[in-house]
Amino acid sequence: MQPVPGPDPAGPDVPGDPRPGPAVPDQPAAPAGLPDLADLVDLAVELACRAGALVRRGRAAVDPDGTGVDLAARLGVDTKSSPTDVVTEMDRASERMLSAELRARRPDDAILGEEGAASDGSSGVRWLVDPIDGTVNYLYGLPVYAVSVAAEVNGRVVAGAVHNPESGETFRAVRGGGAWLGDRRLTGPAVASLDQALVGTGFSYDAAVRAEQARVVAALLPRVRDVRRLGAASLDLCFAAAGRLDAYFERGLSPWDYAAGCLVAREAGLVVHGLRGRPAGPWFVLAAGAGVAGDLAGRLEDLAADGTTS
Numbered sequence: 173m174q175p176v177p178g179p180d181p182a183g184p185d186v187p188g189d190p191r192p193g194p195a196v197p198d199q200p201a202a203p204a205g206l207p208d209l210a211d212l213v214d215l216a217v218e219l220a221c222r223a224g225a226l227v228r229r230g231r232a233a234v235d236p237d238g239t240g241v242d243l244a245a246r247l248g249v250d251t252k253s254s255p256t257d258v259v260t261e262m263d264r265a266s267e268r269m270l271s272a273e274l275r276a277r278r279p280d281d282a283i284l285g286e287e288g289a290a291s292d293g294s295s296g297v298r299w300l301v302d303p304i305d306g307t308v309n310y311l312y313g314l315p316v317y318a319v320s321v322a323a324e325v326n327g328r329v330v331a332g333a334v335h336n337p338e339s340g341e342t343f344r345a346v347r348g349g350g351a352w353l354g355d356r357r358l359t360g361p362a363v364a365s366l367d368q369a370l371v372g373t374g375f376s377y378d379a380a381v382r383a384e385q386a387r388v389v390a391a392l393l394p395r396v397r398d399v400r401r402l403g404a405a406s407l408d409l410c411f412a413a414a415g416r417l418d419a420y421f422e423r424g425l426s427p428w429d430y431a432a433g434c435l436v437a438r439e440a441g442l443v444v445h446g447l448r449g450r451p452a453g454p455w456f457v458l459a460a461g462a463g464v465a466g467d468l469a470g471r472l473e474d475l476a477a478d479g480t481t482s
Contacts, residue, residue, distance in 0.1 A: 212331035224337035266303030306404030322431035332432025343410040351439035358440040364463030369418035409433030413440035419460035
């Protein structure tokens with residue numbers, strides 16, 4: 173599936189857990205005429221957790237013994253942009269639930285979802301939803317997938333939540349109010365040199381692009397501590413915010429992949445942008461601690477990791 177133009181999560185104006193925890197403190201008031209940001213992040217958390225419970229139950233229902241036998245058929249697997257780019261019936265069910273709830277509770281807002289949900293709105297608010305980020309992990313029973321829900325106002329991402337149904341963790345952020353995991357404020361990684369950095373990345377479903385990405389990783393690997401490929405961009409970004417990765421980069425994401433995660437990363441203090449002076453976007457996303465961001469960006473530019481030399 174071709175990426176579509178999305179928000180600028182790393183622009184100068186941008187930057188949970190369902191269990192009881194403090195509200196996001198020190199949150200700036202919303203400008204006159206705009207929705208309350210606390211309401212938006214609360215709704216993002218609620219819906220991400222509800223959708224997460226739905227997809228987790230759905231997988232358990234068709235694979236109660238955890239064997240995975242004939243699981244693809246039982247989950248209703250189809251393909252999208254390539255034979256390796258899969259979508260399950262639970263992706264669609266999750267997106268239907270998210271869209272229905274958003275339309276019922278905020279009927280004037282726009283919606284953009286990975287599996288085709290798209291509606292215009294008049295409020296200036298648009299929701300970007302990824303009903304299962306990491307569908308291949310979900311299909312194989314790997315516990316690294318997420319539901320991502322973000323709200324943008326007039327093109328700027330202002331609130332978002334990323335929920336991992338398997339771990340129960342929910343990362344949340346609000347513009348100007350910080351990034352949080354439960355009651356812990358996230359402050360990003362502490363590593364200050366690229367050679368000590370644990371770097372996350374991801375790969376395209378397009379074979380030609382994947383080959384180029386493999387070339388980049390092979391050249392980068394001797395320059396860093398190690399590289400991880402977890403398979404869910406939203407969680408990669410949140411893990412960097414939590415200090416579980418020191419940096420993350422990827423080419424060719426879609427807005428629903430990175431909208432909430434980039435907000436979490438930026439609000440945790442990470443440097444978030446693209447390459448060659450561009451903001452983060454479908455062309456490239458880089459999120460890193462301040463100590464390694466410059467060196468890593470330079471290496472990636474030299475390696476033409478964004479697919480361009482200009």
